[in-house]
Amino acid sequence: MSNSDSRPIAVFDSGLGGLTVVRALMRRLAGESIVYFGDTARLPYGTKSPRTVLQFARQCLRFLMRFDPKLLVVACNTVSATALGDLAGEFTVPVIGVLEPGAAAAVAAARQQHAAGPCTVGLIATEATITSQAYPQAISRLDPAIHVLGRACPLLVPMIEEGRLPTNAVVQAVLQEYLEPFIKLRAPSLILGCTHYPIFSEAIARVLGPQTHLVDSADETALVVKQRLATMHAFGPVPSEEPLTCYVTDQGQRFENLAAHFLGRPIRQPVWVAPELLESAT
Known part of the structure; x- marks a missing residue:
């Protein structure tokens, strides 16, 4: 059995706050590639109904499944609190909340x-x-x-x-x-x-x-992810030169400064994904 897995970790949040979880993951798991999705066009989730939160989260996680991740991290407390139980049974990889x-x-x-x-x-x-x-x-x-x-x-x-x-x-x-x-x-x-x-x-x-x-x-979640990867024998084989790729549904003028503040380091420009694309795929 192989003890490594080069597939990425996929992380999702309603905005950019989940980059604090990405920061903790990068600190604890230097060999991992990470795909991040921030639903910045439709935030905040915290004032929306549980039904809408589940619908939006399902759309975002399905988008991330295109990258064949080895696990999904829901880096959003609102989704973790209201929808994680429903989402965990819908995907073929582990779904970890915060x-x-x-x-x-x-x-x-x-x-x-x-x-x-x-x-x-x-x-x-x-x-x-x-x-x-x-x-x-x-x-x-x-x-x-x-x-x-x-x-x-x-x-x-x-x-x-x-x-x-x-x-x-x-x-x-x-x-x-x-x-x-x-x-x-x-x-x-x-x-x-x-x-x-x-x-x-x-x-x-x-x-x-x-x-x-x-x-x-954030750091506690990164520790749980590390423990899960250990049981899966799925650690990344080598540190990635480009460990993070970001996707967002709206790219505001403050993205670079704000995202770098969350992440604690400079960040590349994200890829824009139209919310209509997510909605049409459901």
């Missing part, structure tokens, strides 16, 4: 401060993720004594996609309002329940203080 790894990391962080007994962790996410109750359910399965206080933060994704910096006065005012319940709670951990939010992680940490550990599911 929610379960994030929940596990939040439990571990909480128990470092509170070894036993009831405690509460915080969660900021999109409206759809909060409404789904997927994080509280996942955490309860791991540790029934840990409760989740969640708050929807619908303004954060649009501000991030607009390219607003964490130092922007509007951003700081919005963060102060959204995070107020967690300041009062003095939560041991706060889940950044959207892959866009790590862009504001330093600003969030300043508002909350050192007692709150921020949980970014």
Whole structure:
């Protein structure tokens, strides 16, 4: 049996936030080629109905299957929370979300401060993720004594996609309002329940203080992917000269700067895919 597999890892998000997951994958898995799809024309997903989220996600993952990936990574908390169960059974390769790894990391962080007994962790996410109750359910399965206080933060994704910096006065005012319940709670951990939010992680940490550990599911997801590839004997054989190819449904003027900010390195121009092409293929 071969212990290598040159097929790419396919990663999907509603926008560019999933590039934080790509960044973690590239850090942990240097030998892998990655195909990324950002549905930038139809974001944000967090304010859409579960039916629409499932429809859009299915279209995007079917597009990625054209590249014969060895696994699919859903780098979107909204899709992971509302549609992953349906999607996982529709494809012939593993489908890995970001929610379960994030929940596990939040439990571990909480128990470092509170070894036993009831405690509460915080969660900021999109409206759809909060409404789904997927994080509280996942955490309860791991540790029934840990409760989740969640708050929807619908303004954060649009501000991030607009390219607003964490130092922007509007951003700081919005963060102060959204995070107020967690300041009062003095939560041991706060889940950044959207892959866009790590862009504001330093600003969030300043508002909350050192007692709150921020949980970014990107690195935890990359670890799960690495473990799955090990069980599949499917690691990439050699580092790729061009490890990342990006596809998007809308290419705004800020793409290069914003994508490089998410990825932590310069990025090549993406390939544009018309949303109508995705819709006609379903």
